[in-house]
Amino acid sequence: MGMKVKYNRTSTINQSGERYKLDSEKYELTLFDKGVSGKVPFKEREKGKVLVELIQKGEVETVVVEELSRLGRNTVDVLTNLQWLEEMGVNVVVRGMGNLQSHIDGKKNPIWNLITSVMSSLYELEREQIRERTESGRKMYVINGGKLGRKVGSNENLQSFLQKPKVKQIQSLLEKGKSVRDICGRLSVSPSTVTKVKKSLSLTF
Numbered sequence: 130m131g132m133k134v135k136y137n138r139t140s141t142i143n144q145s146g147e148r149y150k151l152d153s154e155k156y157e158l159t160l161f162d163k164g165v166s167g168k169v170p171f172k173e174r175e176k177g178k179v180l181v182e183l184i185q186k187g188e189v190e191t192v193v194v195e196e197l198s199r200l201g202r203n204t205v206d207v208l209t210n211l212q213w214l215e216e217m218g219v220n221v222v223v224r225g226m227g228n229l230q231s232h233i234d235g236k237k238n239p240i241w242n243l244i245t246s247v248m249s250s251l252y253e254l255e256r257e258q259i260r261e262r263t264e265s266g267r268k269m270y271v272i273n274g275g276k277l278g279r280k281v282g283s284n285e286n287l288q289s290f291l292q293k294p295k296v297k298q299i300q301s302l303l304e305k306g307k308s309v310r311d312i313c314g315r316l317s318v319s320p321s322t323v324t325k326v327k328k329s330l331s332l333t334f
Contacts, residue, residue: 131190132157136180138199139163156193158183168202171210184217193222197248204252211245287329299326 135156160176171177183189192214194200200221201207211231214221221231231241290296295316302312309323 131188132183133191133193134180134183134189135159135193136176136199137161137195138165138167138174138176140166154193167198170206171201184214184219189219191220191222193224195223196225197223204248204255208245208248208252291326291329295322296326296329299323300330303327303330 133154133156135154135158137159138161160180162174162176165174172181180189180192184192197207197211200210211221215231223229226244229241229244230238232238291300295318298316299312299318299322302315303323303326307315309320309327312318312323313320
């Protein structure tokens with residue numbers, strides 16, 4: 130028989146996890162990531178790593194959490210970790226959902242399937258909405274006269290750049306058909322500077 134492990138996490142050091150004391154269940158091991166942001170992926174947390182290692186060794190039968198959100202930094206992370214726990218044959222119990230279990234008597238709980246399915250659907254919906262908002266934002270920006278892509282320096286900045294003595298020397302050698310390598314050697318400038326002058330000249334014509 131594997132262990133029954135309780136996994137807790139609080140986002141700040143100041144949170145002492147008082148409510149966890151209300152849990153009178155007996156566990157072989159309690160892991161507590163104290164002061165760890167929920168943005169940190171579950172498998173990268175200090176105690177999360179310990180739990181993952183124990184599961185990989187086949188030493189864990191059940192993982193108990195207060196809420197599903199404890200198992201990931203966002204919906205997709207939670208779903209990914211739940212799928213991994215399923216593959217590893219670990220039963221998951223969520224106390225905040227009336228001690229909802231992923232398995233009952235070794236069989237998958239149909240209600241658990243329903244909840245994770247709804248979570249997946251909500252995640253897909255959320256992604257679609259973000260995609261649509263981004264696309265409509267881009268369209269409105271263009272309609273209102275905005276230009277997508279990298280900004281080109283103003284004409285005034287371009288002209289002042291081309292007035293620099295070194296730039297004028299590069300320009301003169303470019304017009305004579307000299308190569309970038311040749312110009313770099315003659316004037317002790319970097320290839321990127323020569324390329325910049327080349328591009329700047331093409332913008333002025």
